[in-house]
Amino acid sequence: MMKKYQFKLIWGGNMLPTARKWRPQNFDEVVGQDEVVKALKSAISMGKIGQAYLFSGPRGVGKTTISRILAKSLNCVNGPTPNPCGKCENCVEIKEGRSIDVIEIDGASNRKIDDVRNIREAVKFAPAKSRYKIYIIDEVHMLTDEAFNALLKTLEEPPQHVVFIFATTEPYKVKQTIRSRCQHFVLKPLSIDKIFKQLKRISEAEGYKLTDSILIRIAKAGNGSMRDAESIFDTIISYLGEDVFDEEKIKHIDEEEISKILGIVDISYMETIILQIFQKDISNLIKTINTLHLKGIDLRKLVEELIIYFRNLLILKEFGNDRNLIKALDDEIAILERVKDRFSKENITFIQNVLIDVYSEMRGAINELFYLENAMFKIVNPDNVITLSKILEEVKELKKEIHSSNKINFSAGEESISNFKDESVLQSQNDTSFGKGNREDPADILLEEISSTERIPTEELIKQIIAENSAPGTEKKIQINVSDDGINLIMDSFIKSLIEKDLEKIVSKIKSLFNTTNVNIKIVDRIDHKPKSKTVGDSSKPQTVEETIMNLFDAREIKDFTSK
Numbered sequence: 143m144m145k146k147y148q149f150k151l152i153w154g155g156n157m158l159p160t161a162r163k164w165r166p167q168n169f170d171e172v173v174g175q176d177e178v179v180k181a182l183k184s185a186i187s188m189g190k191i192g193q194a195y196l197f198s199g200p201r202g203v204g205k206t207t208i209s210r211i212l213a214k215s216l217n218c219v220n221g222p223t224p225n226p227c228g229k230c231e232n233c234v235e236i237k238e239g240r241s242i243d244v245i246e247i248d249g250a251s252n253r254k255i256d257d258v259r260n261i262r263e264a265v266k267f268a269p270a271k272s273r274y275k276i277y278i279i280d281e282v283h284m285l286t287d288e289a290f291n292a293l294l295k296t297l298e299e300p301p302q303h304v305v306f307i308f309a310t311t312e313p314y315k316v317k318q319t320i321r322s323r324c325q326h327f328v329l330k331p332l333s334i335d336k337i338f339k340q341l342k343r344i345s346e347a348e349g350y351k352l353t354d355s356i357l358i359r360i361a362k363a364g365n366g367s368m369r370d371a372e373s374i375f376d377t378i379i380s381y382l383g384e385d386v387f388d389e390e391k392i393k394h395i396d397e398e399e400i401s402k403i404l405g406i407v408d409i410s411y412m413e414t415i416i417l418q419i420f421q422k423d424i425s426n427l428i429k430t431i432n433t434l435h436l437k438g439i440d441l442r443k444l445v446e447e448l449i450i451y452f453r454n455l456l457i458l459k460e461f462g463n464d465r466n467l468i469k470a471l472d473d474e475i476a477i478l479e480r481v482k483d484r485f486s487k488e489n490i491t492f493i494q495n496v497l498i499d500v501y502s503e504m505r506g507a508i509n510e511l512f513y514l515e516n517a518m519f520k521i522v523n524p525d526n527v528i529t530l531s532k533i534l535e536e537v538k539e540l541k542k543e544i545h546s547s548n549k550i551n552f553s554a555g556e557e558s559i560s561n562f563k564d565e566s567v568l569q570s571q572n573d574t575s576f577g578k579g580n581r582e583d584p585a586d587i588l589l590e591e592i593s594s595t596e597r598i599p600t601e602e603l604i605k606q607i608i609a610e611n612s613a614p615g616t617e618k619k620i621q622i623n624v625s626d627d628g629i630n631l632i633m634d635s636f637i638k639s640l641i642e643k644d645l646e647k648i649v650s651k652i653k654s655l656f657n658t659t660n661v662n663i664k665i666v667d668r669i670d671h672k673p674k675s676k677t678v679g680d681s682s683k684p685q686t687v688e689e690t691i692m693n694l695f696d697a698r699e700i701k702d703f704t705s706k
Contacts, residue, residue, distance in 0.1 A: 161372040164344055166207055167228050167237065169215075173340050173368060174332040175204055181327065182208070183224035186215050191222060192325045194297055194306040196282075198313035199329030202369030205309040208329070209278045210236060212307060213244045217272040232272055243272035249281040249310075255288040262296050265304045274305050282308040283315035290317045297323045331366025334358070334469070340368065341375055350379065351389040356400055358471060363404045374404060407434060407444050412451060413477045419493065420484045424522045428515055441510040445501045445517075449494060451478070456490045458482050496521050 166172045169179045178197075185191070195212065197205040214226040214233045226233050235241035245264075247257075261277060269275040279285075285293070297306065297320065308324060310316060338354075338361040345352045360378060364371025381403050385391040401408040411434060418427040435441060454468045458478050461467055468475065485493075500517035504510045 159373070160344060160376050161369045164340075164372065166204070166211065167214075168226060169208075169211055169224060172204055172208060172211070174336045175208065175329050178208065178327045178329060182212060182215075186222050186224045189222070191216065191305065193300050193304070194308070194324040196308045196310070196313065196316070196321060196324035196326045197329060198310050198326065200331050200366060201311055202364075202367030202371075203329045203331060204368070205329055206278070206280060208327075209307045209309055210244075213241075213276045213278065216274050216276065216305060217241075217243065221273070241272070243269040243274070244276045244278065246278045246280065249279050249284040253285045253289055255286065255292050258285070258289040258292040262292065265296060265301055268303055273303075275303055276305045276307060278307045278309070280309045281311070282320075283310045283312045287317070290320055294319055294323075332364075332368055333366075334361045334471070337361035337364050337366075337368055337371045341371060344372075344375070350386045351392045352378070352386065353392055353395075355397065356392075356395070359397070359400060359404060359406075362471060363406055378403060402437065402439075405440055405443060407439055407447055409473055409477065412447065412474075413481075415448065416451065416477070416481055419518075419521055420481065422522045424519065427518055427522065431514060431518065432511070435511050441514050442501065442504045445497055445504065445514065449497045449501065452490050452494050452497070454478055455482060455485065456487065456494070459485075459487060459490070492524060493521050 169183055172179050195209075197208060199205055211226070214228070214236050215224060216222050217232045217236065218226040219230040219232060220227055228234075228237070232241065232243075236244050239246065247261075265275065265277075267275075294317075300306070306324075308316070308320075313321065313326070313328075338358050341357045341361060342354070345357065356378065360374050361371055363374050378400070379386055382392070382395075385395075398408040398410070411430065414430055415427065418424075418430060431441075431444075434444060450469070451474070454470050454474070455478050457464070457467045458475075459482050463475065463479075468478075470478065496517050500513050504513050507513055
């Protein structure tokens with residue numbers, strides 16, 4: 143009977159959410175913002191009351207809560223005091239949100255210049271019964287530029303009885319002229335440990351029998367936000383019902399069930415996915431992802447979790463088990479320890495890049511599963527994707543062969559980029575093909591730039607190489623072909639599209655720089671090699687832009703092609 147009575151008492155029609163019921167009422171109750179609290183308490187104790195404050199930070203870390211506590215500290219009958227009593231009329235009214243001298247405004251819905259003009263008129267009047275008239279504007283970055291400008295004059299010379307308190311998640315969107323007139327305090331995300339301790343305190347006070355394992359998972363799911371964690375806490379309580387007061391029943395709750403409620407992937411599945419990626423077991427990997435999809439797991443959340451796992455894995459390999467850097471639970475770190483020697487740093491970086499790309503692509507996608515499956519094919523079969531670094535490696539090999547034979551000129555042939563290891567047709571000359579005297583080979587410059595960054599060369603470099611070594615001439619249409627030899631996967635068309643996407647980045651930059659559409663890239667079934675035995679150029683005869691491009695990329699001229 144006692145259990146049922148307790149349950150009904152808590153879950154009556156007017157039950158307060160945990161976030162509101164346990165909202166801190168004084169500075170000492172604020173969790174995880176010690177530096178901000180210390181600064182505010184010291185300023186109030188010394189009588190250094192600012193005319194405007196700006197609190198910024200992620201959602202749910204205490205911006206509005208600290209604003210209200212500051213308002214109570216300033217208007218408490220015993221104040222200004224760093225320790226408001228919480229019992230006087232002013233403190234009670236501020237707590238209940240009905241103080242006529244503490245005006246809370248939502249910046250998102252009161253963002254126009256007319257709304258700010260009303261504030262400018264109202265500040266002229268003294269407080270009704272408090273020490274200060276305090277304006278708390280939440281999400282202040284949502285105000286329009288005109289509204290900010292209208293507010294600026296008031297902030298420059300506010301009446302002595304007025305204090306402005308602004309809160310925002312995006313301080314960089316607040317005009318600099320406004321920020322410079324505020325005391326700016328940055329609130330940080332809360333650690334898993336601090337959220338866990340607060341949830342445990344709440345659970346014990348409410349008589350709940352939740353285990354530490356459940357509370358830790360709730361704290362982690364809060365992602366640094368106490369309010370989010372408390373909302374998830376309420377969801378778990380609702381799901382468990384009367385069992386939340388039964389210690390024996392709580393002990394037998396399946397953690398996978400809790401993970402499903404939280405909308406996160408159970409840790410056992412995460413280890414399975416990581417191992418399947420290492421083993422390149424694409425068949426079972428796709429099955430695992432589809433299983434999670436059928437269980438209702440948010441696939442974008444799954445990708446986010448994988449990014450975090452591989453980030454922690456990279457930190458673990460580089461710096462060891464540093465708890466200040468690795469944001470993970472003990473059982474998650476145990477998984478990372480078991481798999482850390484199976485992945486190289488290069489593997490981890492490649493996987494992270496693919497996951498980050500697909501995370502962006504999945505935003506608003508109709509079929510998220512398709513994008514994730516494609517990403518897994520790319521991760522498991524990286525050798526079948528021609529990346530810029532792989533092209534660079536083959537080009538470097540060719541350059542070594544050229545220099546070892548003391549022949550410094552490229553040939554203009556019809557080989558494809560993917561076949562640089564084929565024997566090149568070279569012709570020895572005393573000077574380079576791209577300029578007079580001992581000018582450095584533009585291809586060398588391009589290769590050096592790619593090597594130093596492992597990225598596509600900068601626009602300035604490409605422009606310099608081609609512009610300095612080219613001259614106006616007859617336009618030619620150039621096609622760079624890449625053979626699909628060896629691509630025999632089930633989804634070979636997908637692999638081809640990935641290859642074309644990577645290689646297109648090189649050509650698209652050249653197109654944009656020289657405002658030309660005469661360069662195309664395409665994957666073909668095979669390439670017929672018919673090397674020409676002619677030099678790249680002559681120092682006495684400047685090359686056209688197209689000729690220079692052909693030489694740099696070992697491309698060929700064609701009669702016609704269809705633009706992509």
